[in-house]
Amino acid sequence: MRKAVEERERVIIRFAGDSGDGMQLTGSRFTDATAVVGNDLATLPNFPAEIRAPAGTLAGVSAFQIQFASRDILTPGDHPDVLVAMNPAALKANRAELHPGATIIVNEDAFTKRNLEKAGYAADPLSDGSLERFRVHRIPMSTMTSAAVEEIDGVSTRDAGRAKNLFALGVISWLYGRPTDVSKRWIERRFARDPAVAQANLAAFNAGWSFGETTELLDVQYRVKPATDVPPGRYRNVNGTTALSLGLIAASVRSGLPLVLASYPITPASELLHELSKHAAIGVSTIQAEDEIAAAGMALGASFGGKLGVTATSGPGMDLKAETIGLAVMLELPLIVVDVQRAGPSTGMPTKTEQSDLLMALHGRHGESPLPVIAPTTAGDCFDAAFEAARVAIRYRTPVILLSDTFLASSSEPWLIPDVADLPAIDPAFAVAPGTDSHSSAAETSDPFQPYSRDEKLARPWAVPGTPGLAHRIGGLEKAHGTGNISYDGANHQRMTELRAAKVAAVGDEVPPLTVDIEPDPARPTDLLVLGWGSTEGAIRAGVRLAREAGHKVACAQLRNLNPLPANTGDVLRSFERVLVPELNCGQLASILRARYLVDIESFTKVQGQPLFAVEVAEQIEARQSRRTDAADVPASLDGERRPPA
């Protein structure tokens, strides 16, 4: 049967099923095939916190979303165009996010009385008319998968049942004209040790593809052309976890310092421990510490020994590391603290995203203890941000907090593989023994060694144990300027407090200015700036794009360095009549900007465990541009209720 082919500029597909249905696998296979086509893409997994929630329940639904397009895209998308639901719970959990007209493809076999009950459906939604606003395709995936694999020797009923996700992959791959060889090669590799299972999965995939090709249920095949507006080069798909790990390893190579990651298992930061622990052969040591405190201490101990000490955590782990970060501020040693933010407070929602650790990163230690804070803006930017964090930590002898989040860690996008030669060298500039060739400014001239002397950036010498002639003691007690001896002198404490602050402030000299994506038509002056920070960049740019398409005049900018802020931040804020700051917390950046620059920031906040959506940004812009008289009329949070004044 010859079928019609329709063009689409962009498509959002969500694969949803029970935790045991293999939806993450289905999604990532589809992603790889899509990358090969040359579409721009962004993905986002969404899985339950429970490892094995009861099968068939809403709590057990696991999903994977991908947006792919023939133009550059900025987010995994807000509302799916296509929902693949492997059981009733997956349909129920995701239906509310579908717009009318969306396509729903269900595994009809899973819509049994028992499964409907488990999902809390009183009546079968496939037959009660509740889905009439959608295009629903009912495919008996389990039956057809079983039929496809039943002839294969050595395949159990269980194996057959588990292969239905590849049947689904086959159907969707046909529907969007994805190449089949990528997925087939993957299946062969993945199940190389169990040829029968490999054969079963291949059969299921092929059956799904053939079903799409022959069934009259699906009468149109869609085509999304390769994206042409992305920079040329060699690409791979990375999520924030992989990119961040690679950034740290790249910094290790370019600084010549072996990497020591000490970490305690916590969702979602554990993924970094898993990723980096694979690379022991190339100078990466990983320690699974007894607790979060020890993890920070071990990383700092490694830094004292002249290595690149890193600790990574999420949520409550940050609370526990505060004490050690304070010690690192005092010791003035390099330390990288990765905070993969998650919804809090306390245990909160461990698998859900949030940007609510900003104030903690900036201020969450006792005493005056400033440090640089960097927040990557995209999955790929996690590479550059990690590299920069390491460079700043080493150059300035300071702890640096890298504020990633659950969304960045798990979402993926095509990444232009950097040229290693373009990565700057990082000079650890260890202090060397007196009388030997030295490039350390402070150590060579002083006798005896002055561990708290400072160079032109106010950084102190890093003299690692084993260096003759430089034996010295450091500690958490206040230091006398220069000698580093214990000092309780008030004037010295003031001086040292100011020096530590000035050193961190001096990092700002290297922070690039805040660049504003201004309304392209200069004849249309813009008075509204949307300013975000960290992981919301994609949603904000996409939202601004939507608003411009609707005729609104709006500019946007994204902060990546949260401390120090870019030097021009105040000028940028004051050059717009109105500034809207969307963030996934209750207004943390907004309060900082108000305090620092005395600018009346309008705050849009959301804490639903979800990333920011482009549509939400567009709505906020629209509300401000169509009702410009009274800012107070604009809802301050999603549910439209005004929050009490801070």
Add this chain to the structure above:
Amino acid sequence: MSATLAKGDFQSDQETRWCPGCGDYAVLAAVQQFMPELGIPPERIVFITGIGCAGRFAYYMDTYGMHGIHGRAPALATGLATARDDLSIWVVTGDGDALSIGGNHLIHALRRNVPVRILLFNNQIYGLTKGQASPTSELGKITKSTPFGVSDHPFNPIALALGAEASFVARTIDRDRHHLTEVLRAAARHEGAALVEIYQNCPVFNDGAFGALTDKGARDANQIRLRAGEPIRFGAENERGVIRGDGGCLEIVEVAEPDDAGAARSGEAGRRAAGRTVSEDALLVHDPARADPGLAFSLAKLAETPTGPTPIGIFRDVARPVYRQTGATEPASEAQLIELLGAGATWEVG
């Protein structure tokens, strides 16, 4: 260089500021005196300390040093030891630091067998915070924080370390320079984590806590000196000893000299003797290298508090795999980095 090292090479220019008469002075002097014996240049020795009076130790050693945070010295030391296997790393801690706020780090450093020597100054009191009960304070002790007496059961640091699978566990006393040095020597020789409990007198808040083991007239009666390969005997006249009694528990008994006819019978018969007098060959022979820690644990529990006969010396000294870094010592080459960045499925645009 090591041939020329002397005590003075390990003394920093910082003025020591413990209270007059503090046991810490004696330990510091003994450690500085002992260091040249290691034959390791000072720059390859690191002292890492926690918080408390003992925490100041690092400032007084002319080596590399880090005065860390309360209880975390073993964690800092583990990171350093992971990063650098060319250093001799020593942790100095106290009973509050190691056994209360830092208990978790202590037991995990011991179970991992991290190559660090941990000197635990036990004075059974919080000194730097001016006299609160510590986790080794005895039951009923009146302190500032326990005006009606300590009501929580104290830790026995030796038993705790043995329970944490420590491969080297010893106890010594601040005032006994010779014994202290002997124990330091053995600890330095040991590969892996070494825990040395040092009974350390706090003259201000807990003076005389270890009088039974240090005072003239009492110490000879109460110090049970453990010596590898020797029967466990003690007493002013060496007249007492330790046997494994009924039910496997250790017991303190009188030892009869061989010519003390009729007082004891040897061997099994001696052990079953109705009285508490046995001949020397019925005594337990100390063996710190024994794989099973059970006997060492029983020895640790022989004295619940150091107010009577108390074993000192090396309880356990066994070989066990030492914690090492997991990664290569050099970072990746640029070629390896290029390969790593371009790994997995890639595609070309343009």
